[in-house]
Amino acid sequence: MDCDKHLLNVHWKQHHWVRHVTGTESYNVREADMWGRPVESEQVTCHITHVCSTCGATHNGGECGCDKSRGERCAPRIACLDAEPERAQADVETPAV
Numbered sequence: 001m002d003c004d005k006h007l008l009n010v011h012w013k014q015h016h017w018v019r020h021v022t023g024t025e026s027y028n029v030r031e032a033d034m035w036g037r038p039v040e041s042e043q044v045t046c047h048i049t050h051v052c053s054t055c056g057a058t059h060n061g062g063e064c065g066c067d068k069s070r071g072e073r074c075a076p077r078i079a080c081l082d083a084e085p086e087r088a089q090a091d092v093e094t095p096a097v
Contacts, residue, residue, distance in 0.1 A: 021080035044071030
């Protein structure tokens with residue numbers, strides 16, 4: 001299906017973007033609390049790609065960051081983490097016999 005819309009002599013694209021996480025990483029950050037004391041916190045950064053559910057076009061969505069507790073509930077990130085073992089398994093070549 002195509003996302004091109006037409007009305008009289010006007011043409012435009014109307015995509016239906018769906019957010020996908022293509023890569024994610026967790027790391028520790030040292031921050032200061034309101035009294036200036038160092039506090040360790042875990043952060044998550046994800047690379048986002050938007051995919052049109054109609055025509056399959058892709059758009060770079062940049063980076064998304066949040067704390068680890070929120071990242072553990074993020075549906076696109078969970079889908080990416082679930083797909084990683086499959087991707088790693090597909091990247092391993094079978095030795096020739």
